[in-house]
Amino acid sequence: MLNRTVGVPSITRRGLLVATASMFTVAACGTDDDASTGPRTASSTDLVVGGILERTGTGATMGELQARAMELFQPQINAEGFQVGAQRRNLQLKLVDSGGDPKKAGDLARQLANQDGVNAFIGGTIPETSTAISDVAQELQVPFVSLASADDILTPLSERTYTFKVTPDARDVAQALADEMGRQEIAKASILAGAGRHGDAGVRHVGSALTGRGITLGTTVRLPAGDQDFAAAAAEAVRGRPGAIVIWAMSPDAGKAARALRAAGYTGVFFFPPEAVTEETLSDENADAVEGSYAINPGSLGQSSLTETGPEGQRRRELIRRYVTQFGSFKGFAPYAADAISLLVQAAYQAKSVDRGRLRAYLERSSLEGMAGAYALTTIRHGGMEPGSLGVFNVNLNAWVRTS
Incomplete structure (x- = not known):
């Protein structure tokens, strides 16, 4: 890593x-x-x-x-x-x-x-x-x-x-995620996607990108809508022990989902879309859960800018x-x-x-x-x-x- x-x-x-x-x-x-x-x-x-x-x-x-x-x-x-x-x-x-x-x-x-x-x-x-x-x-x-x-x-x-x-187009983000997983030689990945059309786009494009990159697609799970407990969705997402989990959700659901996955015993790496790249995702509450995670985001976020x-x-x-x-x-x-x-x-x-x-x-x-x-x-x-x-x-x- x-x-x-x-x-x-x-x-x-x-x-x-x-x-x-x-x-x-x-x-x-x-x-x-x-x-x-x-x-x-x-x-x-x-x-x-x-x-x-x-x-x-x-x-x-x-x-x-x-x-x-x-x-x-x-x-x-x-x-x-x-x-x-x-x-x-x-x-x-x-x-x-x-x-x-x-x-x-x-x-x-x-x-x-x-x-x-x-x-x-x-x-x-x-x-x-x-x-x-x-x-x-x-x-x-x-x-x-x-x-x-x-x-x-x-x-x-x-x-x-x-x-x-x-x-950014969801298709481009998904392809960049899959390419990074390929570079890291991740063999299997699951998707934990938010509710609504944002999550729909993630499921559609990430699944296609992973398959095209030769990465096995594990389980695809949707988070419940609204302010609900993510524990059941997290437990389902970790089944099959994927090497990575794509948390295709907007902040604050992205950080909440990461905490739920860690609570479910998952120790692998997370990948996020740009909508998770906020101050809230790196809050004290989420810090331990998201440390070491990856995200695709406009390059302007980098210190070189x-x-x-x-x-x-x-x-x-x-x-x-x-x-x-x-x-x-x-x-x-x-x-x-x-x-x-x-x-x-x-x-x-x-x-x-x-x-x-x-x-x-x-x-x-x-x-x-x-x-x-x-x-x-x-x-x-x-x-x-x-x-x-x-x-x-x-x-x-x-x-x-x-x-x-």
Whole structure:
């Protein structure tokens, strides 16, 4: 088992992403022709984004992290503003709490569109709320950038033309997990997946990836929905003594499942998806259970990101600095929401407008080297982080450490 960093592999991305990142730097900083000076005040011509997030209820652990990302990133954007046509604009945020309730998420989206006049939506860290927001986005023709990970959020594309996604595709994460297990010569692995569509995606793609890698698939067990005891599911998952168990669950269920598996006598290694990479998973309560575990996550989590000199590396360092200053620690955080904002700002710059339809059209041709990873959106591909942006991390002394 690797317990220390022995080298950070470079991430190969499309050459045009670098050019796009440079262009976005110009967009964020304005142009020499811009005669405006002094502070800018919010106006109806600003880019107004509705953030519909799970700050309470189901998905709150991930939802709160993304809300923090948006709140911390907004001052960075507005420090210089950004060029939209002949004007410099600010970013306005209208953050609301869906409580993890799909109906409430849809109602809030409708209210933000009709009453608050937002130009775009960001949100939905769980598939169920994301789909509800997507339905409203399609009906009212408001561009929506989803923060959920289930691949079916974007399908069928003919019915999701206003929806985009920045999180990694479950298929890519599953393949990276299987590849790492192959490198570690793990012969057999079981799956313990959460309830709902996030768990569905894990079962579907992890099973396929393991089989394709020649790894025997042991038992596949689903965690009960809601705040229930995981002991029975854990006992079933450890049967057959698998060499590894994939805990495909969001935080806080991921850490709770790890504790239940240890209580059931399992001593093998755990593998997690990105949705488990949070401060909560490394809490004191979970620390012993998850020590030595592996996770697939955007490579930006690694300490190497703190020394990057490019524009997004600088923005990432500043976001981390603000995060530590305000919240006291930084043990796991993927700023998907900040990248969603960057994509919308870039689209507004390219479209020379904050019109909803034009934003959607230019999102469809966006490439970005973001804080969490790289993106290349097209008319037939509305999302998913580039696979090369993902890295393998190991929990070592209560910290996520990137391995070779």
